[in-house]
Amino acid sequence: MTDVPISELRIDPIVGRKVLIAEDRAGRPNDFLVAADSAVAHASAPQVVSTCPFCVGNETHTPISDYVIRNQQGDWQVRVVPNKYPAVKCDPESIESEKQLFISQPALGAHEVVIESPKHLYDVIHLSNEDFATVLHVYRERLRHWERQDQIKHAIIFKNVGPAAGASLAHAHSQVIAFPYVSQFQAAELQAAHQYFTTHKRCIFCQLLHNEFEQGIRLVAEEGPFAAICAYAPRQPYETWILPTQHMAHFSQLSDAHLMSLANLLKQLLSSLHTQIPDLSYNLILHTAPFDRPGETAVDSYYHWHWELIPRTTRLAGLEWGTGVHVTPLAPERAARFLRENRVTT
Numbered sequence: 001m002t003d004v005p006i007s008e009l010r011i012d013p014i015v016g017r018k019v020l021i022a023e024d025r026a027g028r029p030n031d032f033l034v035a036a037d038s039a040v041a042h043a044s045a046p047q048v049v050s051t052c053p054f055c056v057g058n059e060t061h062t063p064i065s066d067y068v069i070r071n072q073q074g075d076w077q078v079r080v081v082p083n084k085y086p087a088v089k090c091d092p093e094s095i096e097s098e099k100q101l102f103i104s105q106p107a108l109g110a111h112e113v114v115i116e117s118p119k120h121l122y123d124v125i126h127l128s129n130e131d132f133a134t135v136l137h138v139y140r141e142r143l144r145h146w147e148r149q150d151q152i153k154h155a156i157i158f159k160n161v162g163p164a165a166g167a168s169l170a171h172a173h174s175q176v177i178a179f180p181y182v183s184q185f186q187a188a189e190l191q192a193a194h195q196y197f198t199t200h201k202r203c204i205f206c207q208l209l210h211n212e213f214e215q216g217i218r219l220v221a222e223e224g225p226f227a228a229i230c231a232y233a234p235r236q237p238y239e240t241w242i243l244p245t246q247h248m249a250h251f252s253q254l255s256d257a258h259l260m261s262l263a264n265l266l267k268q269l270l271s272s273l274h275t276q277i278p279d280l281s282y283n284l285i286l287h288t289a290p291f292d293r294p295g296e297t298a299v300d301s302y303y304h305w306h307w308e309l310i311p312r313t314t315r316l317a318g319l320e321w322g323t324g325v326h327v328t329p330l331a332p333e334r335a336a337r338f339l340r341e342n343r344v345t346t
Helices: 129-147 184-200 204-215 256-276 318-323 332-341
Strands: 008-011 018-021 067-070 076-082 110-115 154-161 173-179 219-223 226-230 240-244 282-287 306-311 326-328
Touching: 067 129, 076 129, 110 129, 129 154, 129 173, 129 256, 184 204, 204 219, 204 226, 219 256, 219 332, 226 256, 226 332, 240 256, 256 282, 256 306, 256 332, 318 326
Parallel strands: 018 326
Antiparallel strands: 008 018, 067 076, 076 110, 110 173, 154 173, 154 282, 219 226, 226 240, 240 306, 282 306
């Protein structure tokens, strides 16, 4: 008989999400690849594409910038513009809700695009570490901006890279969405973190980091005050979380020195994944605390900001959609070892 790895049910230690680790469904770590839906642009692509609305010289194809970082020559380096096709709006049309079960209301909020380079680069790994830190600086400043808007309670920042991750343009960019409410996923994290803090008088993310450092088997890398760990219950192979090693609830609290260390770590991690997974698609999502508002309980003592990096290497199918249980064909312990052994320095 052929030895078949035993499938294992794991439960996410934060929100209780169930995941099946089923390594018999695939082979080597670098076998877990989604076939590319289309060709993607790489570093060898032209630096400016005439049809790309995000390239330098094509600024008239986007809305007027809300925020711009310029270099010493006065040329723009990073632009933030309103999304031409927003998921939410500051002034949406009124909607009349149906009765009883069917609830509807205007999709209030703001939706921005962060154009991360004037050049037609596919991903931030093609930026210098300093330029990547500038992108992170823009994230911090946009969060600070939305924190000053009283009607906004929370903001999310995310990158969709590659067709399997939902990207529609092959020019390095990310998105900021500001909401007048706390999203369902964020609320679940906050509730779990608050419950753990009430019982144990400790941040659950700090405890998670303590355990991961103690065991070491899912630790991928450290850079300054940050650590990267493969998620204990990953939704996709190589799902990795990047967290500050000291307690911090708000990404907007980071210093410039912190941003540089974080840029180094993120770029190393993304570069390692790009070398191992051809035509890598991924989602990179920032989870940060809701903005402090008068009359509302502050979450600073029990919440811990973090990035979730989710390579899109397998497709969701009937089991995932029908049960919410993800099946992952690679244990995070093997994924972490593979990333440690194939680390790319930048």
